[in-house]
Amino acid sequence: MSAPILSLRGVETRIGRYHILHGVEFDVPEGGLTMLLGRNGAGKTTTLRTIMGLWRASAGEIRFAGRDITRMSTPEIAMLGIAYVPESMAIFADLTVRENLVLAARQGPPERKRLEWIFARFSALERFWHLPAGHLSGGQKQMLAVARAIVEPRRLLLVDEPTKGLAPAIVANMIEAFRELKDGATSLLVVEQNFAFARRLGNGVAVMDDGRVAHTGDMAQFAADDALQQHLLGLGMDAHQ
């Protein structure tokens, strides 16, 4: 496997009085797609927010493309080429779909070709181009949140539960889009609850439990190891649907 584009070592995060992350360690290989799994409350969202600088790590080191980004501000981290799709989607409801994407494109107006590529997968965005994003349905907001992160090429995408509320056809489109991004120059770190989706998409996996990374490795191996999944995720029947 190639050198990691992102690596976390001994990352600790505290939110107020709560100690949430207890020494998180894992890598995202360059050009890879790593799934970050774990039970509810394991610390997945907190990990992504810490990478983005939205929470400050109180100890440990986060390196991106060879640079220490642990103490950088959120805008600086974003400018290095990391895009973030938060769990809450955080689309700008008062702004139109177009305006949301215009803001996300820092290098100037979004490129026509790139937009067409996005519209081919998320056609609702083209249809509601001039509608305030607050009027979109939940799934359409999710599409917009993802589109905002990919409207320009970025080196690393951090995506928190992208399939929540999406119809199966759109989930398939999203898998296709993430695969194409990975085959381009983008690496991805994706948090996902839907294990069926996770195993189809990921090459690598990191599983969190109670603020630590309990397992890292290959997705194919992890998907084949029912006992390990049961132990780390507490998966029931629905994991193999």
Next chain:
Amino acid sequence: MKRDFIPLLLVPGIIIAALPLVGSSESWATLTLAGLAMGLMIFVMASGLTLTFGLMDVLNFGHGAFIAIGAFVTASVMAGLAPWLKADSLWLNLAAIGPAMLAAMAVSGGLGLAFERAIVRPVYGQHLKQILVTTGGLIVAEQLIKVVWGPDQITLARPTALRGAFLLGEIAIEKYRIFAVVIGLAVFAALSVTLNRTRIGLLIRAGVENGEMVEALGYRIRRLFVGVFAVGSALAGLGGAMWGIYQETVTATIGAQVAVLVFIVIIIGGLGSVGGCFIGALLVGLTANYVGFLAPKVALGSNILLMAIILLWRPQGLYPVARR
């Protein structure tokens, strides 16, 4: 941008409803113009405050200081240019009042930058401290005004061309009110175009909704906030200048007096919404004038009552801003 038209109907609604109550259509027309002029002056003072709250959740109780400084700076510049103000030429009058207002904006804007740096920045994210510290800033500013301009009230002479009234049939239209309406509408138009048609405006609107996400897209929201704070302070200075010339006197407490109206307006409008602030300001100005005429004794409380009624109907104000 917005699809919610009901609040827009409130302004014509209140104007029409006032006609039978006031009775005489001449008085009604005069009061309406006075209300619109007052509302627009308050809008100019309030517009920046609603945006700074929206962007960074900063409660700035010191906003009145910029209003007061604007009024005093204008008074000084106008005193220096008194001969032009007294001249019987509209152009010479404007050549005096224009620089006076620009000076008010420059000094208030500059002061806003210093205020943001020294007073607001150390208490980001701490509401209680913000209230205490910015109120302290207002008190210090009032004392400084007394040191520089003396403890007594200062009179401000309106320029010749803006004194008196036109007569339109039986209706007297005070010239200065027209002037105030024109400037207020120009400020509203400039803000609307900036917010809706420019990239900076997009960033401000997005930042008011979710500053964290704006940062995650790679923009420095603090820089944006400082810029908005300075522009908002400059506009407060302009509003203070307009208000001072309207009253023809200024005292060191002008800021604190008007600030009450300013807060009512931004709460009515919905914190963070410039459109709501605009409508709220017109409602407050109109209500104050109609009630002042119909029932002078309750005039003082009428704005509080207006705010209470609107908040019962829309607890977040006329145009609640979607927050994260």
